[in-house]
Amino acid sequence: MDDQIEKIVAQYSTASSVIRELHDVPPYRVYExxxxxxxxxxxxxxxxxGxxxxxxxxxxxVATETTASVPEVIAVGSDHYITVCRDEIVREATQIDPGWAHAAGVWMATLHGDTAGAFDGFGQPRNDGTSLSLAAHDTWTDAVIERSRHHRQYLATKGYADVADAVEAFFRDHPCVFDGVGEPVLCHGDIHPEHLSRTSEGGCIAIDFEHALVAPAAYDYWRTVMPYFEASDAVDETVTRAFQDGYESVRPLPNGFEERRPLYRLLNWVAFLESLYLQQNVDPDKREEIGDWMQTRAYETLSEVRETVD
Known part of the structure; x- marks a missing residue:
């Protein structure tokens, strides 16, 4: 892999070198x-x-069209991209506490506010060779169905196609569950301290848009709260309150975002099930046990949301 990185960086400078590997988490590697x-x-x-x-x-x-702080982009290639190295990002990640959560809420709301009205539908943003493009869906439900199919492609290789099929079928059979969900905005999709660091000026700077989607604002909100606040024994309700207060100091959360929490939880379980196997952050001996537990939680959530709409 070092040879590949050396060839990549040689395209953009007359004198280049690989300093160190920062991360090796499938489906990517990251180097300074x-x-x-x-x-x-x-x-x-x-x-x-990847x-x-x-x-x-x-x-x-985000760097050129919004005021949400990120490192500047130097280049985008066919299988890579390069940004300026910022010391705030390289240093050890901070802990989730009310101060971080408030700043993170402000950053997220800034991103959403700056991109409201910029997209004419929902879906996965893509590189068109020179800029950002979007094969937009008219409704968020249609975009959700596409994401479920995307996750199914991988989950089928791990024995979890059925749960992805069940989630897709629910949204296909209930196309109106997201009516009135709000306008499309650019969502980061994975805000936590390794991806969003506080700066000495009291703000935040973010990286890692692997999970970015053009989606309702509530999608981004619950993608943060569910895995990093609600699922952590070390985080109490003051953190969630600080995050929401930070967000709402910039712009209001959409109407009905709390009532739709189970719907977003359903989406998240399928996505997190893929991440469990793809990113390989869990001991292989425990992976199947955790995967089965996550699948069970997905089916339980599916039963919950069915009760509210059937």
Missing amino acids: VELDTQRAVVKVDDHRR HAADEGRVHEY
């Missing part, structure tokens, strides 16, 4: 490099599920 005299970070595909070029275009869009 030097381009001439500038420190930079390269994220490159390392699995067929889409660094798409992510790079999203990051570039």
Whole structure:
């Protein structure tokens, strides 16, 4: 892989070097490099599920078209992208506490506010070779069905196709459950301290748009609250309150976002099930047990949402 990185960085400088590997988590690898005299970070595909070029275009869009703070983008290639290396990002991640949560809520709401009205539908943002594009769906439900099918492709190889099929079938049979959900905005999709760091000026700077979607604002909200606040024994309700207060200090959350929490939880279980196997952050001996537990939670959530609409 070092040879591949050396070839990549050589395209963008007359004198380049690989300093160190920062992360090796499928489907990507991330390296700190030097381009001439500038420190930079390269994220490159390392699995067929990788889409660094798409992510790079999203990051570039945020850097140039919004006021949400991110490192500047140097280049986007067919299987990689490069950003300026920022010390706030490289240092050890901070803990989730009310101060971080409030700042994170402000950052997220800034991203949403700056991109409201910029997209004419919902879906996965893509690299079109020179800029960001979107094969938009008219409704969020249609975009959700597409995401379920996307996750199914991978989950079928791990024995979990049935749960993805069940979630897709629910949304296909209940196309109106997201009526009135709000306008499409650009969503980061994975806000936590490793991806969003506080700066010395009291703000935040973010990286890692791997899970970015053009979606309702509540999608981003619950993608943060569910896995990093609600599921953590070390986090209490003051953190969630601080996050919501930070968000609402910039813009209001959409009507009905709380009532739709089970619907977003359903989406998240399927996505997190893929991440469990793809990113390999859990001991292989425990992976199947945790995967089965997550599948059970997904079916339980599916039963809950069916009760509210049937």
